[in-house]
Amino acid sequence: MINRYSSRRSKLSQAFLNEKLKNAVSYDRIAGYFCSSILEIAGESIENVTGKVRIICNSSLNAEDVQIAAYANLRMKQEWCEYLPEEKYFDENSALRLRKLYALLSSGKLEIKVMPDEIYGLMHGKAGVITYRDGSKTSFLGSINETKSAYTVNYEMLWEDDSPEAIVWVQEEFDFFWNSRYAVNLCDFVITDIDRISKRVVIPLKDWREDSDDVVPAVAVEETVYRRDFGLWEHQKYFVELAFREHKQKGGARFLLADMVGLGKTIQLAMSAKLMALYGDKPVLVIVPKTLTYQWQEELKTLLDMPSAVWTGRGWIDENGYEYPADSNRSILKCPRRVGIISQGLITRKSEAAELLKQLKYECVILDEAHRARRTNAAKDPDLHKAQPNNLLAFLNEITFQTKSLLLATATPVQINPIEVFDLLHALSLPNEATKVLGDKHSIWRKRPQTALNYVSGNVDVPTLESEMWEIVRNPFPQKIENNRRIEIIRNQLDISDDTFVLPQNMYSELRLAQRQKIKELYFDDNFVQNHNPYIRSIIRRTRKFLEETINKETGEYYLEKIEVELFGEKDEEALELMGYLYQAYKTAEEFSTLLSSRVKGGGFMSTLMLRRIGSTMLAGENTAKKMLAWTAEGKERIKDLYDDLFDEDDEDDEERRSEIKELTLEEVRCLEKLVKVLKNNRDTDPKYERVLSILQNGVNDEGAWKDKGCIIFSQYYDSAKYVAELLSKDLKDTRIALYAGGDKSGIYEKGNFRKETKENIKKAVKNHELKILVGTDAASEGLNLQTLSTLINLDLPWNPTRLEQRKGRIQRIGQISKKILIYNMRYKDSVEDKVHLKLSERLKSIHDIFGQIPEVLEDVWIAMAQNDEKRAEEAINKVPKRHPFELKYEQNILKTQDWQSCTFVLNKEEKLKELLKGW
Template structure:
């Protein structure tokens, strides 16, 4: 029998669905789009169905992804982007979700999702109802599985209970239900339905008045948990520790020294957000100039956290709005709770930086804090006062103006272990719990104490010396230090007291003295309870990948293997023909400049590095240098058709001595420009990149573009040139360009269109872009899990950049268990020589990256100017082993499941608090 239903004539919820579901045993449904279908279906009367209800619906899943965890993450992102917590906040909607959760959790309702790109959007809506007596009926029509469809919209439904019709609809359903691309609804969505059904809003005032503020209430609905991958356990551990310590007298005083690539920024930013919500004083973030907008972007995109950046002329907020400065004192009128400044503002001793010392803060965060250092690190620190650079002096002063201070660096030791003391001393100056008072051994003879910590000096065994080391400071009480807690209890020491007198030990009970001696024996206290261990938080990827989380039975981080290419001599590109000629001319120019100008090595070396990147970058630099002189400008205009009115080459920073080029230097640059300009369209590195993308590296290796590839250069002109070249060679392939400022965009068939960075990110996530060329603006804060190969077009001055680049694809959610990385270099180039020296002296350049100090940037200059012995001396100055490697890695403590928190802060309260300016 055929029945026709129109919502014009009857309400379809009562007149069709509820009526037809009476006495139903099973219900199979081809529905519409994933989010609305799954949410609204519970609003209908399907609980009366005695057996199973199965729904297949559409989703934005990618059919190329075969990893279930990746599909679950995509489903989670799609779910959260739908905004269910806002759409279903009414009591009636929450009741519907509660019923939906019960159906899903019991297994009575099963949902599978299929990528819409497999068959397009699922506009065909149909279903089969099986009754208790075995009879069946089928229907199809325009109707979606939503409340509005059944009760409000104009919809048509065609019912047919003939065997032929039922069989036809059932076959359609079974095809999709059993399809290889169909996946079950992920656990996160099911749990989140339950969470939203119980969700309640907590006013910020009430949250701040709680004795034990729930971090999940402030974190659960931030983008990092909703649309990204959340925080790893080690990240949550640090955030919780920093925030809990901030709530105590004296605040949080910590140095985060995680290995590069473990997400220090988001840990610090989340800690800052909690502190900004908890208190009313400003948050000041001090970072290298190149990272100020990276910090601002990441805080907004991951934490929904507005901030303002001081650009030297005024504040610029997260929307790009600029607040005009009325002088240096305007720096005290930050329009946001969180203000970000560059370290250069301090290092240049600006008036604005001095004004910052007049403000009091909730928290100060310093990223890449190793730049605050002494100049005489190799001298005997116990006998010589630190010759502090200006950043270190500034931090030593402003530390008194903040409740909490968080420092961060992957390399707390650059040259000498005393540098770790200098960083802890910043934290300690106003707070005795870090290093004790000014008479403490940890302050008075820092190098001696560090030598004991590192096992290079014996620990004294006299009782008086022992007690002096332990009592000042006495470690604070914590849940992880049972023995310390028992000693504090036995001595009746208040929780906020850290320095005890010398008489306390002699006056203690014999049993207490024995307990203290037992802790100190065999150096246990010095090696396991010292201030460095207590205040430095350091984890490595290797440790987290190989340590089992007892809560899950899995490692704290999923291991992603790295297969490295380009390291062997046979894989280096040859310097031949015109390129060899250009390189020799550039070397000749470098030697000329270095011979006559002290300190000219850095600038002259730059031309060698840029030729080693791409011919285009080398040509651009050679022209800029030639343009320093009037004679050079005339050469460019007459011989190379450069019109300075139309093509301003700009300037490279240089001192006046370098700028005053000699005739013979001009001649070398002229020859160099000629060679490079004639051959700019035949770049060996670009050709090799194309081969790797389209053919692989040989053997059984597949073309890298199939797996998605990110290509890095430290220079924008190289990145732009490579992206344009690849676009001209790969028809109908989107080539993304990700760079600083407004320079990002997409090349297609050689044509460039500007795009916002967020648009690039979305296109990579949705697989619209499978090849992305980026500068180091893409090496931090960008999640590229959909790409699993990486090519370094050039090697950066600071090798830690390689680890940061690798971290874009070696991260949670990576679609592949193995990522492939190719490091490109020319044989006998500066890069090649630096590579050999570093790898030969430091046991393998790849394993060493991420642990070495910034001072190795000078190695490039030494080798480029043929001073290899000096380069080796610099390397030999680095400690042979990191004294903070294994001791300072501890198993992350158990934290709450923040993402499932049912109570959440009022978003308007949070927004208003973070938008408040400094007072």
């Protein structure tokens, strides 16, 4: 029988849905668009279906999103959170509806699958099959979606047909979609979040500050990074909870975060800073390299909805780009936001503005890339007592007294000498309230740092005399948070509060025998010096290897999904040949570098610039020579303008390398002119570009074309990146090529034509699989998520080795759609890069394995090799310690964190924003 229904004639919720679901044992539905509001008008009817209710509906997932289950779940989570369900379901009716939906989903009675829109477009063909207890069935189709408004507000029509032919036809359509390889089950996060939102309670800021069990999740659970980005990993949540818990205690939070590159130090620090800013009422100061100031501001805004202001020297700029001009240097004390971000260069130059900052009291101070705060000559002066702190370390030693919490971050706390990490911890420990770091002024950890470091490093045996043992243990004595049962027992038995860090010297002699025995067991049996020394208590360090190979007992999953890395270009036969005109050009560049470095004191960096640039692309080499000739002709006294033109960055730490070269000699000028002529005549046949094009089209071995997998191509130099992007656009005519660079130079090439585009739109297009080839400068090496790309080509190898790790971190990160990423490192045979690679690669690898990345100081190795000084290069690299001086305490396990995902108490969003908008 055929029945026709119109919402104009009757309420379809009563006349059709509720009526037809009576005595139903199953319900299969192609919904098009599904919303929980359907349960408000048909919840009981669906609940009373004795068997399964299966619904297939649309999703904005891409076809490529669903190829890997973990990424499909992540994207589905993001889609759900972008819908802002916490803002749409806020009344009691909504909560009741969600509780019903959760009960149906968690019991398995209701199953929902989603289908990417792009597979068959939007599901306008809405239909269903209902099966009854007596075995009879009916089918229907029409315009109606499975929503409350569709059944009660919209004008809709339905056509019911219970004929066998119609039922079979509709069932076949449903089964086709339900069993499609593109159909994805509703992810667990969405189901759990439905339950959370149904119980959600908004609490005022005042109550949160005074009393809340879920203090951290209450702030964090609805942050953008947690819901609409890639979430927070367990090790990140651990640090945030630890830092905030300590911030509320005596002495505040004083930690050095030393996670490997790519493990998200910035977001850990930023989330901690937000919690501290909301908990207290004082300013938060963030000190970062100049190149990272706006990246920090952008991440605070997009990931944490956290306003901030950046000091430019001319005033403050807030997160919306609004400028607050300075009328004097004192304007730095009038930051318009709770969080102020300044450049390290402000401090290294000992500016007046930096001095003024010492007048304020802070809730928290953060120093990113903290290894730059060190002794000026620790690498050269064997008498470390004479080594003086550089300006950044001196500033740190003063500002530490002005802040409740101090958080430092660097992946390489030791660059040359372990004493460098003592200096950082010493800065953390200086205030009287911070004795938990290194103890008081009588502590051996503070008075005899080299001796203590020798104990920790295993260079000398630890003392066995009880008197010496007691001095090592008591000052500072660890807190209960060390997760050691003996520490907890000792503190409880001796009635020592957890905010007492230095135990009296004479206490040990007054202890009972059993109490002394417990301390001995802590020292000897628990290996106190290795497992509980002040360094590993204050240094939080996790490695990717540990996270990828360790299972979280709570979830049964690895702490981090493993992403394998396959490197190409490492073998000798994979290096590009320096032949013909290229060989001639490179030899001419070497001649120029030798001439310049031999007569200019401290000119090693700039004299080798030509070799760096010609090793990138022929165009870059030609541009360098032309600019040097023009610079000489104009009589400029500094090379700064040349540096700024050639690099897509502005790093104040390279200021000392910008040598004063007043003029070039006639011989040097002739070298440059010869170089320009050779390169200009042969620029159209660039070997590196030809190799890039081949890899993109054909792959390297049998892994397939890299352009199909998605690829980012890195160069240090904007002109090289632009040159490659332009040529690729012409050779890959049907492929859009993105150029990602500093300033407003980013854009998209399409069939050879360029249009400017914002970085945000480029990132969005990559995320949605609309862009598969990205050519970027090192402006793209930090703070950029490129999980949809699984291959990377380094057109040139940066002479600051840390950049290689930062580049790799763009694709080796959570949410990567492939189990393996492919990386090709390009270099010319017999070039400087090749010499370093062949002679020092094994040593570099061992250093990388120890530290997680290569120390920045090894840039000197490249300069020495460029100047054919192999002995100096070996000396530089051999100064780096052969092993990490600290046991990796956080490689043993990651302590359990609170249940963020199920947190039902959330902080009032408007109050959070209002608090953070307050100025200094």
